[in-house]
Amino acid sequence: MDLEAPLSLSRGCSPLECLEAVRDVVLAAEVEVVGPTHCQKSVTSIPGNPKNTRNTAGVWQRDSECIASISLNFYKDLYSVSSDASTQDSNWWDQLQLPSLSSAQQQLLMAPFSAQEIQSAIFGIDDNKSPGPDGFSSAFFKAHWSDVGRLRLILPSLVADYQNVFVPGRLLSDNALIAHEVSPTACDNLMALLTEFCGLSGQVINLQKSFVKFSPNTPEDYRDYLSSSLKLHCKPSLGSYLGLPVEFGRSKVDDFGFLIDKVVKRQSDFADVGLSSTAKLVIINSILVASFNHILSVFKVPPSICSRIDNLLARFWWKSDSQSRGLAMRSKSLLRPKGLGGLGIRQLESFNSALLTRQCWRIHQHPQLLVSRLLTAKYPSLRSFKTRTIPRSSWGCRSLLTGLSTLDRGIARKAGLGSKVRILEDDWVPRGPVVFRDGSGVSDPLTHVSSIINPRSYAWDSTLVHRLFYTSTALRIMALDRPLQPMDDFVYWKFSKNGSFTTKFAYAMLLRHSVSSRLRGILIDPTCVFCYQERETTCHLFRDCSFTYHLWASAPIAFSSPLLHGKPFTDWFIDTDWISKSVLAQGFRSLVRSLRNSSLTSSTASDSCYIQGDFSSTFDVCLLFDGAWNAQNLSAGAGWIFREVFSDSVLGGGSRACHSSSALQSELQACLWALRAAGRRGFRRLLIYSDFSNHFSLLRDGGDGDISCHWLLYEIRFSVLQFSICKLRKVPHQWVAVVDNYLVGPSSFSVYFLF
Structure with a gap:
C-alpha cells in the first residue's frame, strides 16, 4: 500500500508524538485498523469495508477522523500505565526485596575494560564470525587472545533461582511446579x-x-x-509435560510403555529406505534415542522397557532390507563407545543411569538452584552420596537415588583444609584405598584429613603421615599437591582428567560394569585363539603364547626365551631394553630426535604467549626451570636459574626436592618455586623458557588442567599476578639443560625428564 503522507519521526520524539504521527498517516491513507485479538480491548472493522470501524461502545464509525481517533485512543490505552499502578507506595519496590547489586559488584561493572576481558569476548565468538569490519575472522584473533568475561560472575546473584536465562549451569527443567494446601x-x-x-x-x-x-x-x-x-x-489429571509423564500408577512398565511405541513408529518411517551403516548409527543415536532423552534424564525407566528398546535398536542395525527381521544381538562392539573402539550404540539402561547421575551432580554442585532446594527440603537424605533408600519417596526421587549410587562410585575428594574429608571412608588418595598401619601408636583414632595437615603451613605433617600409614600409602599422600592458603574441600569426578563430570565418562564407567561376556546366552570361550592351550590374557597374548614367541623371534627385535618368561608383562615391557635391540628402532628414534630438534630450533610466534601483561620488548631477567620425577618412589626434583636476557650469564638459581604424583606435577612445582623466587628477588618483567608444551594449554588458555595439580595451578596463576610482564616461551630441551645441574633429589634418583 502506498502512503501519500510521509511518516517523519525523530529519535527524541515522545510516544504521544509517535502516535500522533501514526494518526496523520492513517488519515492520509484511510487504512483499515484492526486491533489485536489477544487484547482485552479491540477495534473491529467490517470485512471487505476498511472504511467502517466500531468503537469500544459498539457504534460503527465511517468518518476518517473518527477512525484515526479510535486507533489513537486504543494504542494510548494499551501502552500507557494504568492509574492503579501509579498509586503504589514509594517504598513498595523496596518491600519486594528484589535482588540488587552490591557496592563491590557496582564497582566491578563501572571498572574500565581490561585487555584480558576484551580477549575473552573475542574467544566467545565462533571461529567463522568476524568481530569487526576489517574482514578478519575471530579465529585469527584467538591465536593470541584468551580469558573469561566478568559479567557472568555476577549474573547468578541478579537472576532469580527459578529463572535460567543467560546463567551457566541452569536448565529449563529447573523450573518447578509448587503445590500447597488450598483454601x-x-x-x-x-x-x-x-x-x-x-x-x-x-x-x-x-x-x-x-x-x-x-x-x-x-x-x-x-x-x-x-x-x-x-x-x-x-x-x-495433570497429563504430560513436554512428553514427560507427570503422574504414575502402580505399574511403571505400563506408564513407560509408550516409549516402545514411539521407537516402533519412528523405525517404521525408515523401513523402506535403504540406509547405510553410518546412516543407521546417526538415526539410532541422534533420532531414536535422542527423542526421549529428556525422559531418561528425569525418571528411571524399567529395565524391561530398556531391554525391549535395545532389542529394537539392535534389530534395526542388523536389518538388511524391509523384509528382514534383523538380529537382537548386542555385542560389545555395538555398545562400546567410539572412543573405546566400538560403534557407540547406546545401551539404554546404562545411558539412563548416566543421565540421572548428571542430575544428581547438578543438585550437589549447585545447591542454590530452586530444584536443588526443593528436593533437599523434601528429601534431606539426598545431600549424602551414601543414601540408597528413602521411605515413601516418589518415583522421581527413587530415580535420583539410582543416579546417586552411580555418582558415589565415580567421585573423589580433593583435600583443602581436610575438615570434610574422612580418612578411611572417602576416596581422596589415587591408586588405592587408605588404611592405617598396624600399631601406629595413636591413642585417639583420627577421622578426618585435617588431623594430618600442618595448621600453619597447610602442608602435610610428614612425620605423622609416615607414622600412621604404610610406606606405599604415605608416599602417595605426600605426593598430593597442597594449597598454600586455606581452601575448601571439594568433590570431583575421578574418571575425567580435569575432574569435571560429563555424561560421556559416566556412561563409559557404567558400560564397563554392565556389558558381560554373554551374548544372548552364548558364553564366549576365553581360550587363546592361536594356541588353544591357555587363557587369553595380556601376558599370554603379547608374550607367552607360542605363536607370539615365533613372531618376536622372526622380527628384527630378537629375544631369547629366558628374557620372555618369568616376569609380569608390565615389568618386562618397561625393563627390557628392546629399543637397543633393533637397528630399525634406533633409526626411527634418531629420526624423531632430529625432527624434534629441527622444529624447535627457531622459536616462532606460536611458541610463545603472554600469561600476564601486554606486549613488551624489554625484560628484567630470563627464567629457566625444569623438573624431574621418579615413578617408583614418587620422589621429584625441581631446579631453576636466572639468566640475562641477551647473554648466557647466570645470575643465580635454586633447587628443591619433593614428592610428586606425576611428571606434570613435578614440572608445575618447579614453575611455582621459580616464580616465587623471582618475586622475592624483585623481578617484575619475566621471560620464561620452558621445554614443556603443556604449560601453554594450562597457563595461557586458563583451562581446568589436571585435577591432580589443581592447587598448583591455582597458586601459579596467583603468583603470576605479582609481575607486570610475564611471557612464556617454548624452547628445545637443550636450552634448559643447564638447569639439570641444579636438580636435586633423593639418593639413587632415577629421573624422568619431560620433553
Missing part, C-alpha cells in the same frame, strides 16, 4: 497476587489454557467452589 482465602490471595503481577508487568494470563487439579479425596462441590474462585476449569 478459599488462599485462592483469593493467589488471584490478588496474579492481578497485581499483571498490572505491573503488562502481561495477561491466559485462563483458557490454565487448569486446576485436586486430590481424589476432595469433595466434588468443594472442587467446583474453589475452581470458580480461581476462575479455572478442573481436570482429573
